[in-house]
Every structure is written in C-alpha cells, then in structure tokens.
Amino acid sequence: MSTQQHADIPSEEQRKAEEEKREKRVAQTLGKIRYKIMVMSGKGGVGKSTVAVNLAAILAKDGNYVGMLDADIHGPNIPKMWGVDWKPLQSGDEGIRPVEVLPNVKLISMGLLLPNPDSPVVWRGPLKHTAIKQFLGDVEWGDLDFLIVDLPPGTGDEPLSVAHLIEGMDGSIIVTTPQDVALLDSRKTVNFSRMLKIPLIGIVENMSGLRCPKCGHLIPLFKIGGGKKAAQDLEVPFLGQIPIDPEVVQKSDSGTPYVVAYPDSEVTKVFEDIAKKCKAFVESRDKEGKKDKK
Ligand SMILES: Nc1ncnc2c1ncn2[C@@H]1O[C@H](COP(=O)(O)OP(=O)(O)O)[C@@H](O)[C@H]1O
Ligand SMILES: [Mg+2]
Structure with missing residues (x-):
C-alpha cells in the first residue's frame, strides 16, 4: 500500500489542526452565551420539545x-414546531447561519440539513458527537442570553455529547408524564444529571390531567401528581404541572408555539411560571458565584 497522501484526503495533522480550531470555536461560542440549559426525559413523547420551544418563546x-x-439528531422535531422545516440553511462569513424563527430566537437542527423530512439519519455515536460539535463551533450564534438544548429521550449518545461539549452547562430540566413507567425512567435522567454534575433545575410534569371542556373538571388521564412526588422523593425542585390541551398539539403541528398563539391561557400561565423558575435558578447560581463550578 502506498504511503503517499492523496491530495483530497486530509492528513492526520491537518485533521488534528482542524479539530483544534473547531474546539477553539466551540469555546468562543460558549463564551458568548450567558446561560445554557438542557431539556431531558427518560421517555419519548412526554413533551420535551414542546417544553423547550415554549420556554424559548417566553x-x-x-x-x-x-x-x-x-x-x-434522529428525530429533529423543533423546526416543524417553529414552522420552518422547509427553510434551507445559509452560510455566513463565519459559518452556518442559524434560522431566525423569531427576531430574537435562532435555531439549528439536523432537520434543517436533511434532503427531505423523511430521510433517516443512520449515524452512530461518534458522528453524532461531531454534528453536535459543529452545531456549536460552526454556527454563527452570536451573543445569546440563553441556549436551550433539546435532547432525544434517555441517557445515550446525544445527552452525553452535549454534557461533555457544553462546559459550564447551567442546568437540566427533566420532563415527565405522571405514570409510573415514565417516572421510573425520569429518575434515571435525574441520576444522569447528578453523575455529570449538571445542576438540576427541576422536574416538569407534563400531560397532567385533561380539563373537561364542558364542566371544567380535571380528568386524570395519565394520573396526576406523579412528577411532583418524584421531585419530592429525589429532592429535586418541582417546576409545575402542564395539563393536556388539544391546542398544544394543534399549534405545535401548525408551527406556532402554543404560548405565542394563546398568550393569556391557563396553560400559558403554567409555562410562564416554569420559565420564571428556570430563569431564577440560573440567575441565582450566577449571583452566588456558583456558575461554572461543579
Ligand atoms: N400538554 C400537552 N397537551 C397536549 N399535547 C401535548 C402536550 N405536551 C406535548 N403534547 C404533544 O405530544 C406530542 C409529543 O410531544 P413532544 O414535545 O414532541 O415530546 P418529546 O420531545 O418528549 O418526544 C406532540 O404532538 C405534542 O404536541
Ligand atoms: Mg422531542
């Protein structure tokens, strides 16, 4: 086999130099972001992306x-929830330009890079790690007050990559539904956060009862109160109970965050209260000088 390097294939040294440059860019990006928050859950479909999008909007x-x-990476839903799944990414002077979904909200997602919405991403851990690194280092984020990271369920490749790449993560929000099976998994997520020394902002109990449109009674469709109990048992702050509201699905499917469409509703008040608690959590750690300390 020839030892001569092919002109188009980067040498080991070139790859290393490129990697070092990217790592520097990641550090520069993170240096311009005040608070970094990740949204996690043990199970899929419990409302992580919904919580992430509405929190960003508030x-x-x-x-x-x-x-x-x-x-x-495998199930990027956020672009659809903002109504931009068709929008192609543009490159700017310093990298990829994130999509502006509101004048002061920027988004980057694997969903914006796929040739069509049905294309599967068949990638193993190392490639996903590189993609997340590029989302941090090769994207023109600029100065941000908050970076909200939406994750797939569980404690696998993506949460681990995010936790390792985003040094000084300010906190994690755990979303759960009230059933025992969902709670069992969210306990694992709490322990994951603790293992990686990411401050736990708290637990959100989503799909916590359905308000009967006729009589106003709260029907405990998936039980009520399980998330709150888990928060007490695990000694984690409890952030709030979001009821089931069919309009949450409607708005999410039509690409407008629920809280933007219904600024005065009961459910929006719950989202606002959760956002207030998250903000207070990261700001108080900052004031106490605990930020960036593990
Ligand atoms: N409180 C809620 N009421 C009604 N539907 C909800 C609520 N929260 C989430 N949903 C819907 O449930 C589905 C799964 O939510 P999603 O945020 O995608 O979950 P995850 O990110 O955890 O997989 C979506 O269709 C979403 O619109
Ligand atoms: Mg999701």
Missing part, C-alpha cells in the same frame, strides 16, 4: 436573545 418575549440547539 424567554424571547421577555427580551432575551435565545438560541435553540435541537440535539435530537
């Missing part, structure tokens, strides 16, 4: 500059 409405990093 923080933006309060005047914050927000970035959304959709780290769900």
Whole structure:
C-alpha cells in the first residue's frame, strides 16, 4: 500500500489542526452565551420539545436573545414546531447561519440539513458527537442570553455529547408524564444529571390531567401528581404541572408555539411560571458565584 497522501484526503495533522480550531470555536461560542440549559426525559413523547420551544418563546418575549440547539439528531422535531422545516440553511462569513424563527430566537437542527423530512439519519455515536460539535463551533450564534438544548429521550449518545461539549452547562430540566413507567425512567435522567454534575433545575410534569371542556373538571388521564412526588422523593425542585390541551398539539403541528398563539391561557400561565423558575435558578447560581463550578 502506498504511503503517499492523496491530495483530497486530509492528513492526520491537518485533521488534528482542524479539530483544534473547531474546539477553539466551540469555546468562543460558549463564551458568548450567558446561560445554557438542557431539556431531558427518560421517555419519548412526554413533551420535551414542546417544553423547550415554549420556554424559548417566553424567554424571547421577555427580551432575551435565545438560541435553540435541537440535539435530537434522529428525530429533529423543533423546526416543524417553529414552522420552518422547509427553510434551507445559509452560510455566513463565519459559518452556518442559524434560522431566525423569531427576531430574537435562532435555531439549528439536523432537520434543517436533511434532503427531505423523511430521510433517516443512520449515524452512530461518534458522528453524532461531531454534528453536535459543529452545531456549536460552526454556527454563527452570536451573543445569546440563553441556549436551550433539546435532547432525544434517555441517557445515550446525544445527552452525553452535549454534557461533555457544553462546559459550564447551567442546568437540566427533566420532563415527565405522571405514570409510573415514565417516572421510573425520569429518575434515571435525574441520576444522569447528578453523575455529570449538571445542576438540576427541576422536574416538569407534563400531560397532567385533561380539563373537561364542558364542566371544567380535571380528568386524570395519565394520573396526576406523579412528577411532583418524584421531585419530592429525589429532592429535586418541582417546576409545575402542564395539563393536556388539544391546542398544544394543534399549534405545535401548525408551527406556532402554543404560548405565542394563546398568550393569556391557563396553560400559558403554567409555562410562564416554569420559565420564571428556570430563569431564577440560573440567575441565582450566577449571583452566588456558583456558575461554572461543579
Ligand atoms: N400538554 C400537552 N397537551 C397536549 N399535547 C401535548 C402536550 N405536551 C406535548 N403534547 C404533544 O405530544 C406530542 C409529543 O410531544 P413532544 O414535545 O414532541 O415530546 P418529546 O420531545 O418528549 O418526544 C406532540 O404532538 C405534542 O404536541
Ligand atoms: Mg422531542
């Protein structure tokens, strides 16, 4: 076999130099982001992406500059939830330009890179790690108050990559539904966060009862209160109970965050309260000088 390097294939040294440059860019990007928050869950379909999108919309409405990093590489739903799944990415002077979903909300997602929405991403861990690194180092995020990272369920490749790449993660939000099976998995997520020394902002109990449109009674469709109990048992702050509202699905499918479409609803008040608690958590750690300390 010839030892001569093919002109188009980068040498080991070139690859290393490129990697070092990217790592520097990741550090530069993170240096311009005030607070970094990740949204996790043990199970799929419990409402992580819904919580992430509505949290970003509320923080933006309060005047914050927000970035959304959709780290769900295999199931990137965030673009659809913002109504931009068709939007092609553009390159800027310093890298990929994230899509502006609101004047002060920028988004990057694998979903924006796929040739069509049905293309599967058949990647193993190392490639996903590189993609997430590029989402941080090769994207023109600019100055941000918050970076919200949406994750796939569980404690696999993507959460691990995010936890390792984003040094100084300010906190994790665990989303669960109230059933025992979902709770069992969310306990694992709490322990994952603890193992990686990521401060636990708290647990959100989503799909917590369905308000009967006729009589107003709260029907405990998937039980009620399980997330709150798990938070008490695990000594994690409890952030709130979001009821089931068919309009959450409607708005998500039509590409408008629920809280933007219904700014005065009961469910929006719950989202706002959760956002307030998240903001207070990261700001108080910052004030106490605990930020960036493990
Ligand atoms: N509180 C809620 N009421 C009604 N539907 C909800 C609620 N939260 C989430 N959903 C819907 O449930 C589905 C799964 O939510 P999603 O946020 O994609 O979950 P995950 O990111 O955990 O997989 C979506 O169709 C979403 O619109
Ligand atoms: Mg999701």
